[in-house]
Amino acid sequence: MYRLLLIDDEADVQYSFRRLFQGPDVEVATASSGEEGLRLIPKIKPDLVLMDVRMAGMSGLETLRRLRQTDARLPVIIMTAYGTTQTAIEAMKLGAYDYLLKPFDVPKLKEVVAAALRASQAMRQNVTLETTLSAEDVETGMVGRSEAMQAVFKLIGQLAASDATVLITGESGTGKELAARAIYTHSRRAQQPFLAINCAAIPETLLESELFGHEKGAFTGATTQRIGKFEQCHGGTLFLDEIGDMSPATQTKILRVLQSGEFERVGGNQPIRVDVRVIAATNRPLEKAVAEKKFREDLFYRLNVVRLHLPPLRERKEDLPLLVEYFLRKLSRASGRPRPGVAPETLALLTQHDWPGNVRELENVIQRALVVAKGDTLLPDDLPAELRNQARATPAPATDAIAPASGETPSVAVPTDIAPLVRALFEWARQDGRRRLLPAVERELVLQALRETHGNQLQAARLLGMTRATLRKRIERYGIRRQISVE
Numbered sequence: 459m460y461r462l463l464l465i466d467d468e469a470d471v472q473y474s475f476r477r478l479f480q481g482p483d484v485e486v487a488t489a490s491s492g493e494e495g496l497r498l499i500p501k502i503k504p505d506l507v508l509m510d511v512r513m514a515g516m517s518g519l520e521t522l523r524r525l526r527q528t529d530a531r532l533p534v535i536i537m538t539a540y541g542t543t544q545t546a547i548e549a550m551k552l553g554a555y556d557y558l559l560k561p562f563d564v565p566k567l568k569e570v571v572a573a574a575l576r577a578s579q580a581m582r583q584n585v586t587l588e589t590t591l592s593a594e595d596v597e598t599g600m601v602g603r604s605e606a607m608q609a610v611f612k613l614i615g616q617l618a619a620s621d622a623t624v625l626i627t628g629e630s631g632t633g634k635e636l637a638a639r640a641i642y643t644h645s646r647r648a649q650q651p652f653l654a655i656n657c658a659a660i661p662e663t664l665l666e667s668e669l670f671g672h673e674k675g676a677f678t679g680a681t682t683q684r685i686g687k688f689e690q691c692h693g694g695t696l697f698l699d700e701i702g703d704m705s706p707a708t709q710t711k712i713l714r715v716l717q718s719g720e721f722e723r724v725g726g727n728q729p730i731r732v733d734v735r736v737i738a739a740t741n742r743p744l745e746k747a748v749a750e751k752k753f754r755e756d757l758f759y760r761l762n763v764v765r766l767h768l769p770p771l772r773e774r775k776e777d778l779p780l781l782v783e784y785f786l787r788k789l790s791r792a793s794g795r796p797r798p799g800v801a802p803e804t805l806a807l808l809t810q811h812d813w814p815g816n817v818r819e820l821e822n823v824i825q826r827a828l829v830v831a832k833g834d835t836l837l838p839d840d841l842p843a844e845l846r847n848q849a850r851a852t853p854a855p856a857t858d859a860i861a862p863a864s865g866e867t868p869s870v871a872v873p874t875d876i877a878p879l880v881r882a883l884f885e886w887a888r889q890d891g892r893r894r895l896l897p898a899v900e901r902e903l904v905l906q907a908l909r910e911t912h913g914n915q916l917q918a919a920r921l922l923g924m925t926r927a928t929l930r931k932r933i934e935r936y937g938i939r940r941q942i943s944v945e
Contacts, residue, residue: 492521628768676725
């Protein structure tokens with residue numbers, strides 16, 4: 459049974475809402491003021507509150523403000539006949555689920571109420587993502603339990619114990635600078651400077667001066683002597699990101715530093731000796747650049763003493779729940795708001811995405827979701843539309859049939875890309891020993907099948923690969939009938 463609480467001082471509106479929503483599966487309670495509504499909420503524990511803005515006594519916005527101090531999860535739909543931009547903005551800032559204008563478009567009202575009830579249920583079933591990150595994970599930002607990332611961490615530990623030059627490779631957004639900082643943090647140079655420079659972000663004419671410095675009068679505008687990054691970093695570690703974008707002249711000087719530890723400032727002739735560990739990174743295939751004579755072969759071999767490759771996020775999706783938790787902690791702390799949970803459907807959508815922008819793209823998506831979230835749980839609608847649409851448009855994946863033993867009936871084909879989703883579900887289950895994975899997944903599958911078929915049990919049973927009688931048993935077991943009827 460769903461409980462709706464209407465807070466409105468107009469008797470006609472209360473009567474209309476009872477006629478629209480009161481039924482076997484929905485109970486409608488009413489209050490005529492904000493004060494009365496706040497007293498009723500802890501008693502009847504509604505699934506959804508609909509509230510007018512202008513009422514005698516406490517306004518709807520003030521009621522919402524006080525409600526949010528005690529309950530950040532309860533969806534609230536604000537209604538008004540006096541719509542202003544400022545009121546709408548203020549309502550959404552206070553965490554309203556939606557904002558509707560009177561007189562109502564009844565189909566639209568029913569649609570919003572049904573969506574809010576689904577959101578209310580999702581918030582009660584959120585994935586809390588508790589206590590899976592270590593303090594070191596949070597401090598360094600290097601997060602991962604997958605086999606690929608464990609191999610990365612092991613190699614970082616080995617590299618930290620030496621002074622070898624390192625070449626970090628990986629797609630854009632995989633965390634190459636974080637890996638460089640991790641090597642530095644655990645090395646014997648950790649008390650010395652660490653400087654990072656993006657070779658692609660600095661114009662070619664200025665990069666040499668930025669790295670090696672220049673003498674007064676070396677070129678137009680060089681009114682004073684300047685110390686470069688290599689001198690500033692003496693005794694420490696210099697991270698050269700996107701090194702594949704360097705000009706041939708700068709490549710030559712980098713090669714000399716790596717070979718002899720010496721260079722001259724631009725416009726100078728006095729050799730300067732430095733002790734600097736170089737960690738370079740690129741998202742381009744340097745071997746191809748060498749073959750095309752765009753990158754010096756001897757410099758490539760000097761840089762490629764030890765290579766550390768960072769896997770793209772699509773190849774380690776089992777780490778996605780941990781990464782989501784990490785970004786929720788980081789971004790919630792920065793914004794000064796409580797860390798929300800994540801609905802299972804939201805985590806499933808995130809797992810389906812291919813993440814061409816890798817971890818950086820995931821951080822942006824989580825940041826966006828935190829901004830638009832209307833409660834203390836991230837819902838599918840909080841994700842960017844293009845991510846949700848891509849998931850809907852994704853064709854059925856290629857499948858690998860499992861060969862049956864001799865004489866057996868051929869088994870059902872298994873999607874090849876379902877493994878990351880299964881690993882993510884097991885990660886969710888491991889976070890709390892009380893969670894029962896199979897019933898939770900089975901319930902969601904039955905729910906989704908009924909939604910996809912608009913409640914047609916025969917079609918839903920076919921979709922799930924079970925008999926109609928079995929489906930009915932699952933519906934009764936999980937108490938699904940009333941939810942589908944409301945939706």
